[in-house]
Amino acid sequence: MSAKSAPVLPAAIGVAEAAAVLRSGGLVAFPTETVYGLGANALDARAAARIFEAKARPSFDPLITHLADVADLTALVGALPPTVAALAERFWPGPLTLIVDRPPTVPPIVTSGLDTMAVRVPDHAVARELIRQAGVPVAAPSANRFGMLSPTRAEHVVAGLGDAVDLIVDGGPTRCGIESTIVDARDGQPVVLRLGSLPVEALVEAVGPVSVRPGSSGQPVAPGTLAAHYAPRTPLRVVTAPVPARPDDGTRGYLALREAPEGAYGAVEVLSPDGDLTGAAARLFDALHRLDATGVTEIVAERVPDTGVGRAINDRLRRAAATWQTSG
Ligand code: TXA
Ligand code: MG
Numbered sequence: 001m002s003a004k005s006a007p008v009l010p011a012a013i014g015v016a017e018a019a020a021v022l023r024s025g026g027l028v029a030f031p032t033e034t035v036y037g038l039g040a041n042a043l044d045a046r047a048a049a050r051i052f053e054a055k056a057r058p059s060f061d062p063l064i065t066h067l068a069d070v071a072d073l074t075a076l077v078g079a080l081p082p083t084v085a086a087l088a089e090r091f092w093p094g095p096l097t098l099i100v101d102r103p104p105t106v107p108p109i110v111t112s113g114l115d116t117m118a119v120r121v122p123d124h125a126v127a128r129e130l131i132r133q134a135g136v137p138v139a140a141p142s143a144n145r146f147g148m149l150s151p152t153r154a155e156h157v158v159a160g161l162g163d164a165v166d167l168i169v170d171g172g173p174t175r176c177g178i179e180s181t182i183v184d185a186r187d188g189q190p191v192v193l194r195l196g197s198l199p200v201e202a203l204v205e206a207v208g209p210v211s212v213r214p215g216s217s218g219q220p221v222a223p224g225t226l227a228a229h230y231a232p233r234t235p236l237r238v239v240t241a242p243v244p245a246r247p248d249d250g251t252r253g254y255l256a257l258r259e260a261p262e263g264a265y266g267a268v269e270v271l272s273p274d275g276d277l278t279g280a281a282a283r284l285f286d287a288l289h290r291l292d293a294t295g296v297t298e299i300v301a302e303r304v305p306d307t308g309v310g311r312a313i314n315d316r317l318r319r320a321a322a323t324w325q326t327s328g
Helices: 011-023 045-055 070-077 082-091 125-134 154-164 200-207 277-293 310-325
Strands: 008-010 028-030 037-041 064-066 096-101 116-120 167-170 181-184 191-194 236-239 252-256 267-270 298-302
Touching (some): 008 011, 011 028, 011 037, 037 045, 037 125, 045 154, 070 096, 154 167, 154 277, 181 200, 236 310, 267 277, 277 298
Parallel strands (some): 028 167, 064 116, 096 181, 252 267, 252 298
Antiparallel strands (some): 028 037, 096 116, 181 191
């Protein structure tokens, strides 16, 4: 499929070159603790425009801006509302994205014209060193084509987007495996706009009650939380385990949480034999990428317990399935 893939450099030798690419307006795929990001200089409108082109991403879907340190946020946007500051202080670096007012220095294309901006400090040494060396905030969506499976390994980026970036920094598989949790806490009453790697329980413990609005109704505030998203090419169906054993023709794939199902499946992936949801989240997209590559006709995916990061896993499975429940 690939025309000509961008060079892939190990993190140990690639960061300086990647920083230079960012400074000159190019696109770099790099690891974070959640998924690989497709980065560009967030202060450069033309560089940001290239992200939308490379991903075939609709211009109404705003980007997340990445910073190297918590202190860089106040330098960029000034004083923060108290609850936003408290969440940043508590969870950064980490898999939490916060909504703040967009400063005039960040061009509107980055936020799809919104007056607000999504920001986070990733908990990944390579990502932070890259941003530090680039010397600019880095706008980065997940490094996949719009609507497709998120990348948790450099190989996923090569396969999905290799011909559309200038350089890929390989930092190995990502630790969390699911995107950051997005929270709007500007008015002191935190709302989760996207479930993600930071569990809702952790937010509640830090700042009290939060409401969860996983964007199912397509409200314009977080267009990336479209119902259909994170989809493999293979149709996906979500089931509750245990599924009854049935004579099967071996053409389906199965994604299990703890143990392989009974019945003949063409391919089976088990996310976490001990049922640990954090481990399951880390392997979710990799397992889906692998099942997708086997040529099975359908992926049957088990719902997981709806607690901790399990909520985000179920959210991603539901959205992947939604792609195949709508016509066209
Ligand atoms: O873990 C992550 O967050 C990864 C890594 C690379 O950091 N990034 C990521 O970006 O998941 P992306 O583009 O796949 O998701 C960005 C989403 C948008 O689709 C939208 O839902 C939300 O962030 N978003 C961005 N700006 C926003 C804003 N101003 N208000 C509300 N939501 C916003
Ligand atoms: Mg994405």
